Amino acid sequence: MKKALFLLNFLITAVISFTNAQQIISPSSFLGYELGTQFTNHHKVVDYFSYISANSSNVILEKYGITNENRPLFISYISSEENIKNLEQIRQDNLKRTGILKGNTATKVGIVWLSYNVHGNEASSTEAAMETLYKLITENKDWLQNTVVIMDPCLNPDGRDRYVNWFQQVRNIPYTANPDALEHNEPWPGGRPNHYLFDLNRDWAWATQIETQQRIKIYNKWMPHIHVDFHEQFINNPYYFAPAAEPFHETITDWQREFQTEIGKNHARHFDKNGWRYFTKEAFDLLYPSYGDTYPTFMGAIGMTYEQAGHGKAGLGIITENNSELTLKDRIEHHTTTGLSTVEVATKNTSKMIEEFQKYFDNPKLEVKNYVLKGDASKITSLTRLLDKHEITYYTTKESSAKVYDYNSKSNKTIQLTKIDLVIPTNQPKGKMVKVLFEPETKITDSLTYDITAWSLPYAYGLQGFSTKNVLPVATTNLENQKNTFVENAYAYIHKWNVVTDAAFLSELLKNTINVRFSNADFSIEGTKYLKGSLVILKNDNEHLANFNDLIKNVSTNLNEKIVAVNSGFVSTGFDFGSSNYSLIKPKNIALLTGEKVSPYSFGEIWHFFETQLKYPVTVLNTSNMGRVNLNKYNVLILPEGFNADDKELKTITEYTKNGGTIIAIGTALDNFSNKKDFLLKTKKDSLSDNKKPNLIPFKQQERNYLNKIITGSIFKSTIDNTHPLAFGYDTFYYSLKLSGTSYKLFNEGINVGYFPENATNVSGFAGKEALKSVSNSLLFGVENKGKGQLIYMVDNPLFRSFWENGKLFFANAVFLN
Ligand SMILES: [Zn+2]
Numbered sequence: 001m002k003k004a005l006f007l008l009n010f011l012i013t014a015v016i017s018f019t020n021a022q023q024i025i026s027p028s029s030f031l032g033y034e035l036g037t038q039f040t041n042h043h044k045v046v047d048y049f050s051y052i053s054a055n056s057s058n059v060i061l062e063k064y065g066i067t068n069e070n071r072p073l074f075i076s077y078i079s080s081e082e083n084i085k086n087l088e089q090i091r092q093d094n095l096k097r098t099g100i101l102k103g104n105t106a107t108k109v110g111i112v113w114l115s116y117n118v119h120g121n122e123a124s125s126t127e128a129a130m131e132t133l134y135k136l137i138t139e140n141k142d143w144l145q146n147t148v149v150i151m152d153p154c155l156n157p158d159g160r161d162r163y164v165n166w167f168q169q170v171r172n173i174p175y176t177a178n179p180d181a182l183e184h185n186e187p188w189p190g191g192r193p194n195h196y197l198f199d200l201n202r203d204w205a206w207a208t209q210i211e212t213q214q215r216i217k218i219y220n221k222w223m224p225h226i227h228v229d230f231h232e233q234f235i236n237n238p239y240y241f242a243p244a245a246e247p248f249h250e251t252i253t254d255w256q257r258e259f260q261t262e263i264g265k266n267h268a269r270h271f272d273k274n275g276w277r278y279f280t281k282e283a284f285d286l287l288y289p290s291y292g293d294t295y296p297t298f299m300g301a302i303g304m305t306y307e308q309a310g311h312g313k314a315g316l317g318i319i320t321e322n323n324s325e326l327t328l329k330d331r332i333e334h335h336t337t338t339g340l341s342t343v344e345v346a347t348k349n350t351s352k353m354i355e356e357f358q359k360y361f362d363n364p365k366l367e368v369k370n371y372v373l374k375g376d377a378s379k380i381t382s383l384t385r386l387l388d389k390h391e392i393t394y395y396t397t398k399e400s401s402a403k404v405y406d407y408n409s410k411s412n413k414t415i416q417l418t419k420i421d422l423v424i425p426t427n428q429p430k431g432k433m434v435k436v437l438f439e440p441e442t443k444i445t446d447s448l449t450y451d452i453t454a455w456s457l458p459y460a461y462g463l464q465g466f467s468t469k470n471v472l473p474v475a476t477t478n479l480e481n482q483k484n485t486f487v488e489n490a491y492a493y494i495h496k497w498n499v500v501t502d503a504a505f506l507s508e509l510l511k512n513t514i515n516v517r518f519s520n521a522d523f524s525i526e527g528t529k530y531l532k533g534s535l536v537i538l539k540n541d542n543e544h545l546a547n548f549n550d551l552i553k554n555v556s557t558n559l560n561e562k563i564v565a566v567n568s569g570f571v572s573t574g575f576d577f578g579s580s581n582y583s584l585i586k587p588k589n590i591a592l593l594t595g596e597k598v599s600p601y602s603f604g605e606i607w608h609f610f611e612t613q614l615k616y617p618v619t620v621l622n623t624s625n626m627g628r629v630n631l632n633k634y635n636v637l638i639l640p641e642g643f644n645a646d647d648k649e650l651k652t653i654t655e656y657t658k659n660g661g662t663i664i665a666i667g668t669a670l671d672n673f674s675n676k677k678d679f680l681l682k683t684k685k686d687s688l689s690d691n692k693k694p695n696l697i698p699f700k701q702q703e704r705n706y707l708n709k710i711i712t713g714s715i716f717k718s719t720i721d722n723t724h725p726l727a728f729g730y731d732t733f734y735y736s737l738k739l740s741g742t743s744y745k746l747f748n749e750g751i752n753v754g755y756f757p758e759n760a761t762n763v764s765g766f767a768g769k770e771a772l773k774s775v776s777n778s779l780l781f782g783v784e785n786k787g788k789g790q791l792i793y794m795v796d797n798p799l800f801r802s803f804w805e806n807g808k809l810f811f812a813n814a815v816f817l818n
Pocket residue numbers: 119122201230231232
């Protein structure tokens with residue numbers, strides 16, 4: 001079916017190209033409706049770009065990937081005929097400026113990358129992309145002499161088509177501008193996120209989503225001089241463009257500040273002429289490295305966000321606060337104007353822009369020369385996978401001593417380096433990004449930012465972090481060395497348990513009906529020590545499998561997991577394998593709540609975790625359906641953030657735990673149980689609702705005062721009771737990304753598996769003074785037994801944006817080791 005359609009499109013394109021070879025037609029003529037009078041589905045956007053590239057010698061199309069729902073991701077290169085012929089040379093020359101490639105450059109062409117519609121329901125920008133393409137190759141062809149424009153008309157086609165399809169189904173004909181109407185009120189989960197309900201504009205640096213992974217591959221091949229991320233905001237907001245708001249990350253150079261102001265001034269000129277409202281320097285800061293403006297900025301570009309009024313609320317037209325109508329046509333016109341204006345500024349400043357771009361990569365001056373990471377080999381491996389995605393280089397070093405700054409003790413000391421320590425140099429093309437991702441603390445010039453303020457990767461990956469001002473010698477140790485030895489008729493196989501990929505391995509074993517046990521105590525056998533949580537796979541448990549040995553061999557080889565075969569169940573320390581201290585892990589039937597009552601992001605994070613990381617089946621259950629489902633069929637019920645049960649639902653899930661079910665509640669889902677007589681969970685003083693004193697803070701300062709009461713994402717050290725299975729695989733401490741100012745009292749009767757001790761303080765990131773006080777002696781991970789079942793409370797969401805790698809095993813433990 002797909003193929004047939006493709007062929008049809010191709011034939012239409014071919015016919016048009018035959019009849020109109022010389023004359024390029026506008027999006028309106030091509031689509032058969034005036035642009036802005038309808039939303040255009042992704043496949044038709046692809047058609048228009050394909051048509052242009054087939055008919056214009058100024059445009060080439062390149063497919064760079066595919067979405068979860070099988071929609072194509074593509075970019076187009078727009079430039080003069082000569083540049084298009086010379087594209088590979090231009091690309092290589094640009095990489096030479098960054099130091100990624102070596103050699104002299106022969107060309108001097110600016111590279112402007114325009115990214116549209118990362119948020120699916122901010123749907124005007126993809127329409128504007130078609131118009132911008134058309135205007136670039138018709139009215140503004142002369143700009144293309146010294147510029148290559150790279151356009152990605154839709155970064156998030158799954159989310160955008162979710163919005164567009166819905167809109168087409170429910171709209172009035174003709175459309176209504178009345179904001180009450182259905183067409184202005186998008187249903188859950190909305191078109192903003194991608195298939196797995198991730199916000200792709202929070203994912204650039206973590207690259208957890210396939211759209212991002214495929215995009216940064218091609219982004220890194222080009223490293224543009226300017227990158228624009230087109231967005232939409234609330235319907236009454238004027239247009240926003242650069243310069244951005246404080247805080248700026250300290251690596252941002254004066255030139256990057258100045259040139260975005262230049263670009264903003266040019267937009268202002270066009271907007272002034274038309275009498276359009278706009279604002280700059282407010283609301284959108286440049287700190288968190290995972291946005292479509294900051295990521296390119298830290299990669300040397302002028303990275304900018306442009307925001308038009310509209311998004312999922314605006315439809316084809318909507319009445320705004322000043323009683324005028326904001327139409328899709330207006331939105332397209334504004335985004336087209338800023339897109340073209342950006343290219344206009346680039347073409348007028350090519351030499352200077354290229355020169356300053358090159359200077360950004362002059363990294364030998366960075367004070368810290370290396371970040372050094374120590375820790376478990378598999379944790380180091382998972383970090384190197386992220387570095388590989390960004391083409392950040394790293395190496396291993398020789399055994400020697402080095403003067404370092406130690407993140408943990410926050411002091412300078414001398415440490416002993418080993419062959420398997422990971423060294424990440426800042427003297428490399430991506431050196432500034434290395435600094436942003438690895439520095440222990442982000443310098444914040446202004447705390448008024450509502451995104452997380454800490455992300456330091458050593459903490460996120462559960463590794464010891466150090467920085468050094470010295471250059472360390474390079475050695476070549478192969479970090480991934482997973483040779484398995486198999487013996488026929490082994491008595492048992494053992495596998496360690498300390499990173500989330502171990503849980504993915506377990507998942508694969510369970511799916512193959514292999515019986516697996518986990519050890520409740522440390523043990524040693526045949527000269528090796530294994531920690532609590534280690535998996536023990538006994539031949540005796542698997543006599544139902546004729547091909548047991550082959551299965552084990554295949555699963556461990558396919559997943560590149562190291563297993564150790566042993567010939568006896570008699571241990572040298574700990575308990576023998578026949579002991580009841582090795583618990584059989586039963587396959588789990590898992591239900592995950594979804595629907596209007598839960599946070600789409602939190603639900604999406606869990607869904608994505610099961611399907612793409614654990615690869616273990618999960619039943620997605622709509623809360624509206626809960627009363628009709630026999631929950632007792634499920635071993636585990638997961639309540640994402642935002643879930644707020646009514647009395648009947650609370651009764652149902654309480655009964656469920658009493659009957660033996662395990663509930664995992666995350667973040668704000670804890671509100672269902674806190675301060676209620678049947679449950680142990682109690683909040684500490686809630687700083688946000690503490691209104692006993694009259695509020696005499698001047699109105700103007702209140703937004704800043706509010707900051708005292710919140711934590712939006714900073715790193716705290718917690719104490720872990722790793723004798724409980726929920727914490728198997730962890731040390732006695734854990735760095736948690738704290739995402740809210742709400743804190744809970746420690747249990748008197750339940751189990752405090754993770755908690756913030758007395759005088760707990762933020763090791764990195766911003767925390768409001770008042771919120772900070774209640775973190776001391778508060779709960780992080782708690783278990784409350786209820787009847788035959790249990791409630792597992794996770795105060796900080798360990799799956800947040802899927803980037804806090806070291807938290808994920810807690811979630812796997814909650815699912816499998818209970
Ligand atoms: Zn947006």
